[in-house]
Amino acid sequence: MQAEGTGERLTELMRAALDGDAAAYARLLKEVTPIIRRLAKSRSTGSADAEDMVQDVLLSLHAVRRTYDPARPLMPWLMVIARHRVADFQRRQVRQKRNEVAVDVLPETSSEDRTNISNSAPGDPEELLRAIAGLPPGQRQAVELLKLREMSLKEASAASGMSVAALKVAMHRAMKFLRTVLSH
Amino acid sequence: MQTDDLIVSLAGDARPVRRLAAPWMRLLSWLVVAVPWMVAVVLIMSPRQDLGDKLNDPRWVLEQAAALATALTAAMAAFCSGVPGRPRWEHVLPLPPFALWVGLLGVGCVQTWLQAGPEGLDFRPDWICFPGIVFVGIGPGVAMVAMLRRGAPLAPVLSTALGALAAAALADFGLRFFHAQDASLMVLVWQVGTVVLLTMLAAMAGPYVVRWRHVAGR
Numbered sequence: 284m285q286a287e288g289t290g291e292r293l294t295e296l297m298r299a300a301l302d303g304d305a306a307a308y309a310r311l312l313k314e315v316t317p318i319i320r321r322l323a324k325s326r327s328t329g330s331a332d333a334e335d336m337v338q339d340v341l342l343s344l345h346a347v348r349r350t351y352d353p354a355r356p357l358m359p360w361l362m363v364i365a366r367h368r369v370a371d372f373q374r375r376q377v378r379q380k381r382n383e384v385a386v387d388v389l390p391e392t393s394s395e396d397r398t399n400i401s402n403s404a405p406g407d408p409e410e411l412l413r414a415i416a417g418l419p420p421g422q423r424q425a426v427e428l429l430k431l432r433e434m435s436l437k438e439a440s441a442a443s444g445m446s447v448a449a450l451k452v453a454m455h456r457a458m459k460f461l462r463t464v465l466s467h
Numbered sequence: 468m469q470t471d472d473l474i475v476s477l478a479g480d481a482r483p484v485r486r487l488a489a490p491w492m493r494l495l496s497w498l499v500v501a502v503p504w505m506v507a508v509v510l511i512m513s514p515r516q517d518l519g520d521k522l523n524d525p526r527w528v529l530e531q532a533a534a535l536a537t538a539l540t541a542a543m544a545a546f547c548s549g550v551p552g553r554p555r556w557e558h559v560l561p562l563p564p565f566a567l568w569v570g571l572l573g574v575g576c577v578q579t580w581l582q583a584g585p586e587g588l589d590f591r592p593d594w595i596c597f598p599g600i601v602f603v604g605i606g607p608g609v610a611m612v613a614m615l616r617r618g619a620p621l622a623p624v625l626s627t628a629l630g631a632l633a634a635a636a637l638a639d640f641g642l643r644f645f646h647a648q649d650a651s652l653m654v655l656v657w658q659v660g661t662v663v664l665l666t667m668l669a670a671m672a673g674p675y676v677v678r679w680r681h682v683a684g685r
Contacts, residue, residue, distance in 0.1 A: 303483035313471075
């Protein structure tokens with residue numbers, strides 16, 4: 284009975300959110316987050332992973348909120364998206380872990396400082412700043428947020444409005460450009 | 468970023484949202500684009516001379532009805548697959564008409580075999596079917612992709628396969644108005660074969676065609 288009441292309240296909040304009510308939308312997202320978190324925790328290996336999954340699901344709900352039919356209950360719609368995104372997240376993690384090698388100590392190329400000069404030299408910071416300034420706006424923003432301000436991909440995505448994938452592509456292209464420019 | 472901050476940021480982006488229309492409404496919208504394209508291609512290619520006779524041939528009409536029903540149900544299933552929480556049985560909507568379509572052609576092959584023996588099964592290359600179906604199907608296909616991208620990409624492979632089946636089956640329906648090839652075996656191999664091939668290719672491209680918006684940056 285109580286769950287039914289909760290479901291109806293969430294459905295009402297979603298209807299209001301679709302009409303542009305920001306307060307109702309914030310309340311809805313706050314109320315569904317513990318439900319999503321429970322699902323994420325039951326499928327994750329660590330609490331950080333679970334929180335990443337929760338955020339991923341929230342972003343996905345936001346991205347496809349137009350697909351919600353107000354005539355239908357909210358929870359089945361929401362849980363399908365949550366389960367799909369959590370499964371996607373797990374698949375991504377398995378793919379990443381397959382390519383990672385865990386090591387306690389990073390291998391040194393040599394104990395002699397002399398041979399590592401080219402790797403550890405800071406280079407000319409002015410030259411680097413000039414090269415960054417020469418990047419296209421999107422790539423420059425990616426470098427500033429991810430490298431200079433040391434944000435995570437999700438934080439940079441929220442701050443810039445660019446998607447995580449777009450940030451990765453911009454960063455990759457920026458690094459390629461900087462490498463080329465600075466090597467000359 | 469903390470989850471609470473993300474919620475504040477998402478709520479800040481709240482604005483009235485234009486809701487996705489019901490699947491049957493989207494089907495009608497798709498037909499508004501797809502059918503005029505198909506008719507235009509048929510007219511450009513010139514309708515076949517014996518069209519009047521064919522319209523009075525029950526077997527031809529039944530095969531065309533099955534192809535059209537396959538296209539309509541596949542489009543409906545494709546649109547349903549992009550709406551979270553809808554029943555799964557909707558995904559198999561095109562199976563009965565597709566089975567009927569293939570079955571009718573199969574029966575045609577058997578009847579020809581029984582009447583004229585193996586020599587009666589006229590089989591030769593008919594390469595025009597592939598570009599013909601692609602040409603008729605390109606308009607409906609592009610419209611379908613644009614519409615599928617507005618849904619939730621829960622099952623990209625399935626959605627694009629169903630969408631491609633819809634466009635290709637409609638294209639074959641159109642093709643038979645200007646391409647005078649009605650031998651069951653030829654239709655089964657070259658036309659239905661092309662439809663199946665295009666559906667498989669689209670399914671493979673599905674994860675690249677239909678993606679999560681915030682991930683794909685659209």
